Amino acid sequence: MDLKKVVRNIKYNEPMSKHTTFRVGGPADIFAEPEAHELLDLIRYLNESGQPYTVIGNGSNLLVGDKGIRGVVVALKDGIGDIDVEEDCEIYAGAGALLSRVASEAAACGLTGLEFASGIPGSVGGAIAMNAGAYDGEMKDVVSYVNAIHDNEFVKYGCNEMDFSYRHSRILDSGDIVVGVCIKLAFGDMGTIRAKMSELNQRRADKQPINLPSAGSTFKRPEGYFAGKLIQDAGLRGYRVGGACVSEKHCGFVVNDQNATAAEIKQLIEDVQNKVFEDAGVRLETEVRMIGEF
Numbered sequence: 001m002d003l004k005k006v007v008r009n010i011k012y013n014e015p016m017s018k019h020t021t022f023r024v025g026g027p028a029d030i031f032a033e034p035e036a037h038e039l040l041d042l043i044r045y046l047n048e049s050g051q052p053y054t055v056i057g058n059g060s061n062l063l064v065g066d067k068g069i070r071g072v073v074v075a076l077k078d079g080i081g082d083i084d085v086e087e088d089c090e091i092y093a094g095a096g097a098l099l100s101r102v103a104s105e106a107a108a109c110g111l112t113g114l115e116f117a118s119g120i121p122g123s124v125g126g127a128i129a130m131n132a133g134a135y136d137g138e139m140k141d142v143v144s145y146v147n148a149i150h151d152n153e154f155v156k157y158g159c160n161e162m163d164f165s166y167r168h169s170r171i172l173d174s175g176d177i178v179v180g181v182c183i184k185l186a187f188g189d190m191g192t193i194r195a196k197m198s199e200l201n202q203r204r205a206d207k208q209p210i211n212l213p214s215a216g217s218t219f220k221r222p223e224g225y226f227a228g229k230l231i232q233d234a235g236l237r238g239y240r241v242g243g244a245c246v247s248e249k250h251c252g253f254v255v256n257d258q259n260a261t262a263a264e265i266k267q268l269i270e271d272v273q274n275k276v277f278e279d280a281g282v283r284l285e286t287e288v289r290m291i292g293e294f
């Protein structure tokens with residue numbers, strides 16, 4: 001069977017720089033953006049035909065290599081991004097919905113609990129995979145259940161089956177595909193919810209280089225330390241490799257401020273890891289996920 005018979009929206013040799021917030025990454029051989037009703041057939045087709053594939057959301061936690069991605073990139077975006085407000089303070093969102101949209105929808109309905117997520121620029125699927133979090137909130141605090149594809153079938157996981165931990169969920173280990181999530185919130189005051197969101201977004205804008213291409217915090221927070229502080233103490237504020245540098249505003253962010261290549265960003269990350277290890281004896285692990293060929 002032809003892939004085009006399974007999913008309508010397909011592009012060939014699609015530059016991944018168009019689909020990542022780092023704005024780097026070479027071409028995906030095939031870039032498929034399925035609608036909700038096409039997704040299961042697409043995954044079955046890819047598994048049964050043995051074609052390699054990579055699932056992405058909004059590309060806000062990815063560093064894609066300059067030589068791109070072989071096989072098929074399955075991008076879950078608007079076509080699988082419906083948001084439904086349900087009874088009992090629950091919201092069901094398709095994996096492709098932007099988390100910030102779900103947070104706005106919650107606020108508009110006077111539902112509290114998702115304020116922490118309003119400035120995280122990922123999709124719901126990516127947020128579940130990564131257990132995204134900020135300002136003392138994490139996805140694991142609000143998930144009721146997750147619908148996913150496992151072994152070519154739809155499955156449903158309760159929150160306690162998701163193996164959530166710091167920037168990790170079972171999805172990263174199993175290769176399951178998140179299809180949608182039910183989020184459980186509580187009634188609150190709309191004005192208070194909106195004020196909290198504005199306050200958190202202002203704190204983000206004050207402290208983070210959100211106007212420059214990046215993938216957010218480059219490194220996970222090492223137990224007992226802050227990555228940004230370790231990097232700053234190692235004298236790496238503003239440290240540069242080609243078009244990439246350690247942000248002057250927040251050392252925990254690597255930014256692409258001068259048309260960097262992925263290779264330059266990767267080199268910068270490795271340099272930072274080595275220097276911090278020499279300086280403080282701490283091995284920084286990347287939160288950003290590197291995929292494709294470098």
Ligand SMILES: Cc1cc2nc3c(=O)[nH]c(=O)nc-3n(C[C@H](O)[C@H](O)[C@H](O)COP(=O)(O)OP(=O)(O)OC[C@H]3O[C@@H](n4cnc5c(N)ncnc54)[C@H](O)[C@@H]3O)c2cc1C
Nearest residue numbers: 057058059060061122123125126127129132133134178216
């Ligand atoms: C300016 C900026 C600020 C940020 N601030 C934060 C923050 O405060 N907190 C935080 O946690 N993160 C933050 N991030 C990082 C990023 O937004 C989150 O990790 C987000 O959850 C990633 O979602 P995404 O849809 O972009 O996923 P992608 O980057 O597309 O993918 C990330 C991982 O999830 C997997 N994935 C994506 N969708 C699915 C799916 N449907 N099914 C299975 N696997 C999937 C991918 O395979 C990949 O392994 C920030 C990023 C930027 C650029």
